[in-house]
């Protein structure tokens with residue numbers, strides 16, 4: 001009998017592989033950094049060969065660490081950094097260019113041009129997204145326009161476009177399958193949320209040949225089997241979801257009104273809105289949470305670009321701490337931030353502002369301000385940004401939020417989690433397994449092959465570790481949020497021009 005499900009988590013900074021047993025416990029983990037390339041200011045790329053070689057390497061390493069045989073693995077689930085765009089020869093698998101990473105800003109001028117043509121509403125209504133370089137569609141268009149011969153070859157049907165999930169499935173199946181799942185498709189600007197398929201009109205507006213696109217499949221089914229030479233045994237590849245959606249599934253946010261926040265470099269909040277694709281009146285994103293057997297569940301998403309990265313700046317930029325984990329004690333050494341507000345808009349602001357011209361701002365400094373106050377203000381900034389996104393979500397979606405489930409590196413910080421509960425006025429709940437992204441991918445794969453039975457198992461495997469109850473009076477909460485918004489206003493529109501490449 002099979003004993004494990006293997007989750008492959010291809011992220012922005014590393015490739016990871018985790019082996020889960022039937023109880024959802026991590027039996028082995030292997031990880032390898034994947035350094036991004038920065039060929040110009042605002043450009044971020046990954047080497048496709050490195051994405052694959054590190055990912056298959058850690059997969060084999062995880063099996064070895066657990067002493068597991070490939071035949072012990074019931075299925076492989078894939079989860080990935082989203083939006084990152086690849087283009088390859090569909091016959092040989094040869095990439096035409098490095099992958100353009102989600103953080104890459106090179107298509108800002110193209111987005112501005114599409115906005116100037118009055119097309120933002122069309123894209124927003126159909127895809128749930130905004131015209132921002134973050135998403136895949138304009139990145140793919142850039143590749144077709146700039147890689148010599150790419151457009152002609154694309155029109156002849158010789159090329160394949162994919163996000164990282166498609167690339168991994170193509171490689172895992174020895175080039176047999178060119179697929180993606182609905183969650184990843186919903187980040188491309190090319191996928192119609194309402195029909196569940198590629199949208200010909202949007203393809204025409206972006207001048208992208210349909211022949212390039214992968215088949216869109218549900219998030220949980222057997223897409224194919226691993227090529228014989230990889231593990232010496234053909235393991236079913238049976239789950240795909242973008243990393244934030246996988247974390248939402250792994251957090252068992254299965255019913256409308258349930259939400260999770262992942263505290264990593266940035267923060268990604270997703271709120272389950274059920275079978276309805278709820279449009280946002282506050283510049284949040286509408287996205288597919290997962291597709292099970294052709295039934296799509298949707299989510300509202302708020303993306304905060306800088307959260308843990310502000311702690312990284314305290315460490316690397318200011319030398320206030322030696323390790324990220326030390327920020328908690330430093331911040332706790334003072335009772336308040338002493339009136340300091342820190343808006344870490346290092347790369348502009350994401351949701352709900354979407355201001356690429358905002359820049360980092362410290363206000364309220366006095367002669368008495370210390371490093372401890374800055375540390376506290378940095379943690380508060382994460383809590384404020386997340387609170388603003390969740391407050392906007394509550395206005396877009398009427399269901400009351402009963403609790404916020406949390407994960408990611410920053411969720412280990414108890415002071416930050418208490419600040420979050422205080423600013424939201426709802427309990428913040430941390431689970432026992434914080435590897436929720438990989439767990440979500442494993443669950444999707446395990447459900448497809450009968451390793452787990454159904455959603456009941458997802459709920460059963462999720463267990464609470466600690467609850468942070470809100471303890472701040474409502475008027476104090478309002479006052480702090482109002483001051484935060486004033487600080488945000490001071491950060492906005494500061495950069496004179498965005499450092500972008502050509503369109």
Ligand SMILES: Nc1ncnc2c1ncn2[C@@H]1O[C@H](COP(=O)(O)OP(=O)(O)O)[C@@H](O)[C@H]1O
Nearest residue numbers: 263264265308309311312324325408409410413
């Ligand atoms: N105790 C902590 N308090 C606040 N932030 C932390 C803490 N520990 C780590 N971080 C931040 O969390 C981030 C790492 O979390 P992780 O979930 O691994 O992120 P990612 O997946 O984005 O690389 C870093 O930006 C780091 O500064």
Ligand SMILES: O=P(O)(O)OC[C@H](O)CO
Nearest residue numbers: 011012081082102243244
């Ligand atoms: O790889 P991560 O964890 O930084 O996640 C990236 C997101 O999927 C981008 O949308």
